[in-house]
Amino acid sequence: xxxxxxxxxxxxxxxxxxxxxxxxxxxxxxxxxxxxxxxxxxxxxxxxxxxxxxxxxxxxxxxxxxxxxxxxxxxxxxxxxxxxxxxxxxxxxxxxxxxxxxxxxxxxxxxxxxxxxxxxxxxxxxxxxxxxxxxxxxxxxxxxxxxxxxxxxxxxxxxxxxxxxxxxxxxxxxxxxxxxxxxxxxxxxxxxxxxxxxxxxxxxxxxxxxxxxxxxxxxxxxxxxxxxxxxxxxxxxxxxxxxxxxxxxxxxxxxxxxxxxxxxxxxxxxxxxxxxxxxxxxxxxxxxxxxxxxxxx
Numbered sequence: 001x002x003x004x005x006x007x008x009x010x011x012x013x014x015x016x017x018x019x020x021x022x023x024x025x026x027x028x029x030x031x032x033x034x035x036x037x038x039x040x041x042x043x044x045x046x047x048x049x050x051x052x053x054x055x056x057x058x059x060x061x062x063x064x065x066x067x068x069x070x071x072x073x074x075x076x077x078x079x080x081x082x083x084x085x086x087x088x089x090x091x092x093x094x095x096x097x098x099x100x101x102x103x104x105x106x107x108x109x110x111x112x113x114x115x116x117x118x119x120x121x122x123x124x125x126x127x128x129x130x131x132x133x134x135x136x137x138x139x140x141x142x143x144x145x146x147x148x149x150x151x152x153x154x155x156x157x158x159x160x161x162x163x164x165x166x167x168x169x170x171x172x173x174x175x176x177x178x179x180x181x182x183x184x185x186x187x188x189x190x191x192x193x194x195x196x197x198x199x200x201x202x203x204x205x206x207x208x209x210x211x212x213x214x215x216x217x218x219x220x221x222x223x224x225x226x227x228x229x230x231x232x233x234x235x236x237x238x239x240x241x242x243x244x245x246x247x248x249x250x251x252x253x254x255x256x257x258x259x260x261x262x263x264x265x266x267x268x269x270x271x272x273x274x275x276x277x278x279x280x281x282x283x284x285x286x287x288x289x290x291x292x293x294x295x296x297x
Contacts, residue, residue, distance in 0.1 A: 025095075025096035025097065025098060026096065026098060027096055027098070027101070029088065029092070030089055030093075030096075030101050033089055033092075033104065034101075035064070036053060037104055037108070038070065038074065039071075041107035041110055042075035042076065042081070042108060042115075042126075043076075043084075044070055044074030044075060044081060045076055045078055045079045046070075047066045047069075048066060048074070072127060073125075073127070074125075074128070075111065075125065076124060076128075076133075077112070077122060077124065077137075077143075077145060078124050078125070078137070078142055079140055080141075080145060082112070083145040083146055083148070085108060086108040086109060086112075086149055087149065087152075087158075089102070089104050089108070090102070090105045090159050090160055090162065090163075093105065094159045094162065102162060106163065109150075109153060109171065112150060112174070113174055114126070115146075116146075116177065117136070117181075118177075119136075119184075119205065120179070120180045121143065121178075121181045121200065121202060121205075122136065122137065122142065122146045122178070123135060123136065123202065124137035124139070124199075132208070132209070132210040135199040135208050135210065136185070136199065136201075136205070138198055139210065141222060144225045144226060144229050147179075147229060150171040150174050150178070151171075151175055151229075154168050154169075154171040154172035156168065179230070179239070182229075182242075183239070185205065186242055187218060189291075193249075194246070194249045194291075195218050195219070195220065195226075195246050196223045197216065197218060197219055198210065198214055198217070198219040198285075199214070207288060213296045215294055217285035217288060217294050218288060219284070219285060220282045220286070223246060223250075226246075227243055227246050230243050250282065252291075253282065255293075257275055257277060257278075257279065258273055259273075259274055260281045261274070283295075
C-alpha cells in the first residue's frame with residue numbers, strides 16, 4: 001500500500017508539473033524562434049532552400065519541413081542572426097516566465113561562446129568554414145553584435161540579469177578576449193592606429209577580402225559600431241588610445257560639401273552622392289595605406 005501510494009503521488013506530481021508547463025504564458029514570436037533554432041543552438045539567416053528567414057510567415061507543414069531540413073551549416077551571426085533571437089527570447093522570458101524561452105536563449109549564448117576563436121575573434125559562420133565564412137568578421141556588425149550579447153550577459157543588463165552565474169562568468173572571459181582582439185585588429189598606418197577592416201584572416205589576423213565588393217580596406221560603418229562598443233567598457237589606457245585614434249582618423253578623412261542619400265525612382269532604390277554645402281560624408285571603404293575611397297560592385 002505504501003509503495004502504491006508513493007507511485008500514485010509521483011504520477012500526480014508529474015501531471016501537475018506537466019499541466020503547469022502547458023499553461024505557461026506563451027509569446028507567439030518566441031514560439032516561432034524555438035522552431036527555427038538549429039540543433040547547435042544558433043539560428044540561420046536563410047533556410048535550406050536559400051530563402052531568407054521571415055518570422056512573419058505562418059508556419060505550415062511545408063514551411064516546417066524546410067525549417068527542419070536546415071542544418072547547422074546555416075548557423076551564423078551574419079545579418080543579426082542568432083544575437084537578435086537570443087535578445088528576443090530573453091525579453092520574452094522576462095515577460096512570460098516561460099522556461100523554454102530562457103533555455104533556448106542559454107543554448108544560443110553557449111553557441112556564441114563555442115564559436116569564438118582563442119584569439120578572441122568571431123567567424124561569420126560556425127561550424128561552416130567555407131569561403132570567407134571562417135574569417136574574423138566585423139562586417140554588418142557581426143562580431144560586435146556577439147560581444148554586445150556577452151557584455152549584457154556578464155553585466156546583467158538589458159534584461160540579461162536572468163542568466164545563470166556560470167554563463168555570466170564565461171561571458172565575462174569571452175568579452176575580455178573579444179576586446180583584446182578588437183585592439184589588436186585596429187589597422188596601423190606607420191605605427192599609428194586608424195580604424196578597422198571588415199574581415200581578418202583568422203590565423204594571421206591580417207585584413208582580408210570577402211566578396212568582390214568587399215575588398216581589403218578600412219570599413220567606416222563597422223568602425224563606428226566598434227568605437228561605440230568600446231565606449232561602453234571600463235576605461236583603460238589601451239581602450240582610450242584606441243577610441244581617440246579612431247575619432248582622429250574620422251575627423252581627418254571626412255568628405256565635406258557632399259551628401260549621400262538613397263531615393264526611389266520608378267520603384268527602384270537610387271543612391272545619390274551630391275554636392276551640398278555644410279554636409280559631411282565618409283566613404284564606405286578606404287584604402288588601407290592611402291585612405292583613398294574605394295568603390296566596387
